[in-house]
Amino acid sequence: MSRPANVLAVACARITSERMPGKMMAQVLGSYPVLGHVLNRLEQSESMRKIVVATPESELNAPIWDLATSMGHTVVVGPEHDVVARMEKAVERHAVDGDLIYRVMTDQPFLDWNALDSEVSIMQAQGWDFVLPLTFSEDPVYGASAHLWTRRVWHAIANQSRNDEREHPGMWLRRHLGKFNYGLLDLPHWAYRPYRLELDTEDDLKLCNILYGTWTGQGPPPLRWVVQQLDRNPSLAMINGHVRERTGTYTSFTKAEIEAWHRDYAERSVVWSDVAG
Template sequence: MPERKILAIIQARMGSTRLPGKILADIGGKPMLCRVVERARRAACLDGVLVATTTRAEDDAVEWLCRERGYVCTRGHPTDVLDRYYQAARQAAADVVVRLTADCPMIDPAVIDQVVGAFLAADPPVDFAANRLPDDRTFPIGLDTEVCTFAALARAWSEAGEPYQREHVMPYLYEAPGRFRIFLVRSARDHSHLRWTVDTAEDLELARRIYAHFGGRDDFTWGEVLALVEREPSLAAINAHVQQRTLGDQA
C-alpha cells in the first residue's frame, strides 16, 4: 500500500462560551494554542499539523499568531466544523485526518501515535479510530484523539444532516453501528474521571500549575502528569466539579 499522508487538524476559535479567548490564554509563557501545536508536532506518525479556525473577525488573532509562529492555518465555517475539517483536509490532500482541539494543552504525542498506529494496523482496515466515545472513555479528558480516512470524512460531510454532527465533526462516523468500521483504543486503567482539558477558569488554573511543575517545558508525558496528580490530589480537585460538555452543548 502506498504511503498515506496523515494530517492533524486542530480546531481553534476565540468564541468559547465558558472561557472566551481561552486558546490564546498564557500557559507557562506561551499561548495554549502553541502548547497544543508544538506537542502535536512531536507525534512521529504525522506528516503535518494544521490549525483550522473560523472566518469570524475575532479569529483574525488566531491567524496572526499562526503566521508569527510559522504554523499552517486555514479558515472556514464558524459553526459547521465538519465542513471546516473537510475543506482543510481536501486542500491539503490528506489521506488520513487526525482531529485534535486547541483546548487540550496536555495532549500527548505518544497517545496520537498510539491511536494512529492502531488505526493503521487494524485488520481488517477501519474507517475511524479514537481513544474515546461518548459512552466509553478510559483516557483522561483532554487526551482525545480521533482518526479517520479522508474518504470517511468526505462521506460524513456529504451525508451528515444534524447540527451536532456538523459541529462535533465525527459523530456521524461512530454513532450508527455498521455505517463505518470503527476501533476504540483503551487505556490499561480507567482514568476517565480526570479532566485535563480547558473549558473553565478552574481548568486553566490546573493547566498552569501542571506546566509550572514541569518548569514551563512541554515535553512531559501524560504518564508524568498522571503521577503528579496522583501524588498531589489537590491538583485534580481544582476542577473536579466541572461538568464535561456533551454533544449539542456549546463550547
C-alpha cells in the same frame, strides 16, 4: 524504522467561547498561549505530516492566525458554527493520498502525541478505518485517544452530517458505526481517570498552569506524567473537579444510541494499546 508521516491534523479553534471567551490565547506561564502548547504537542508526533489551523472567518480570530503562522502552520477559515465545513476546506486543500485525518480538540492542553502515534500504527496494522477506546460508561482522560479517521470516513462525515451534527464532527459517525471497519483499543489503566484535562474555565487554566509549571523535563509534559501528578496530589484534581462537563461521548447521545454502540462493539476486535505517555 520510523513510521511514515501521514497524518493531516486539523486544529479547529476560535476566539469566541460561551464559557471562557479568548481561552485559546490564554497565556500559560507567560510563554505560549494555550493553543501554542497544543500545536507544540502535535509537533512531537512522528506521524505528523502537516498541521492546519481552521478558524471562523471573523477578524476577531486574527491572534490565532498570527500565532499559527508564526509557528509555521497553515490557516484556513470558514463558518463559525459549521466545524465540518472548516475541516473539509482544510482536507480539500491540504490532504494527500494516504493521509489520515486527525480532528484536534484544541481545548485539550495535554493531548498525547504518543497516543496518536500508537493509534496510527494500530490502524495501519489492522487495516481499520478508525479506532475507539474500549469504554462502556465513561471516556478515558482527555488526550489519551484521538479522533483519527481514514479519508473514506472523513468523506462520509463531511457529506452526510446533518445540520445539527456539523458543529461537532464525529457525531454522525457515532450514529453510523456499522458502516465502517473499526476496532477497539484497550487503553492502559492509567488512562481511565476521572480527572478534568480540558480548558473551559479559569479553574481549568489554573490547573494547566500548575502542571506545566511543575514539569522540568525536555519538551512538553507527557500525558502519563500529568496523570501521575494528579494521582499523587489529589488536591490538584480538586482545583477544577467541581466543573461539570457539558458535552461528551456519554452526555451527547441518547441511551438507545449508546446501547446500539455496545451491541456493535460485540462484533469488533480489541487491541491492547500500551501508550507509554
